[in-house]
Structures are given as structure tokens and as C-alpha cells.
Amino acid sequence: MRALRIAPIDSEGTVPEIYHQDEKRFSRSYRQQPPLIPHSIARYQIDLRTNQCLTCHDWTVAGERGAPTLSMTHYMDREGRQLDRVAGTRWFCNQCHVPQADAPELVENTFESTARN
């Protein structure tokens, strides 16, 4: 049996390495990829009523906030109509957009970017 505490009880355990989020713009790994988030999102709440991402990224404010504007696809409803407000299907941003850390993969995989083929 292997103990959870790998080091002996009378010695200092080793702390697992912490991988911090990369804060830079990322290239996409395939053309349709939702771009990775280049900044911290810890303080930006998203719930049924509030979406703090929109305070910088919505088309109405992005210019003055110096943030990239949401593309047209974020304002299109299921019937293909263009809306002035972000579509319900795009409300929960982190369903598609995620931060990134340069950490070893949790599950081995053979993914290769199509950008470099």
C-alpha cells in the first residue's frame, strides 16, 4: 500500500509544483478554436444576470476599454438573426474560453496543432 504522504512522517514533504496561468496572447491550435484567455478571470463573475466579461468585450464598450470586440458569431441567435446584445448561447464565456498554463498534460495525448502542419 502507498501512503498519501509520500515522504516519511519525520521529514518535510515536497510541495507539488504550481503552474501559473500564462498571461500572453496565444496562437490558435486550429482555425475554429475559441481563443485562450490571456488574463486572469478570477474576479469576473458570470451568472444568470451578470456577465463582467461584457464590461470590456461587448461591442458597445470594447473600444474605450482597449479590449478585442466579440466577433459577429457572439451576437447571432439560433435562427441566424443578428442581435445587438450577446446571444444566450454565448453567455457563459468560459464554456468555450479558458485560461492556459504550461503544465504537463493530465492525460497523455497525441494532439498536434493544425497551424503547423
Ligand code: HEC
Ligand atoms: C478589464 C477588462 C476586461 C475584462 C473584464 C475581461 N477582459 Fe478579456 N481581454 C481584455 C483585454 C484588454 C484583452 C487583450 C489582451 C492582450 O492583448 O494582451 C483581452 C483578451 C481576451 C481574450 C483573447 C482574445 C484573442 O483573440 O486572443 C479572450 C478570449 C478574453 N479576453 C476573454 C475574456 C473572458 C471570458 C472574460 C470574463 C471571464 C474577460 N475576457 C474579461 C480585457 C478584459
Ligand code: HEC
Ligand atoms: C460556444 C462557444 C463560445 C462562447 C460561449 C463564447 N465564445 Fe468567444 N469565441 C468563440 C469562438 C469559436 C471564437 C473564434 C471564432 C469566432 O470569432 O467566432 C471566439 C472569439 C472570441 C474573441 C475574439 C474575437 C476576435 O475577433 O478576435 C473574444 C474576445 C471572445 N470570443 C470573447 C468571449 C466572451 C467575453 C464570451 C462571453 C460573453 C464569449 N467569447 C463566449 C467561442 C465562444
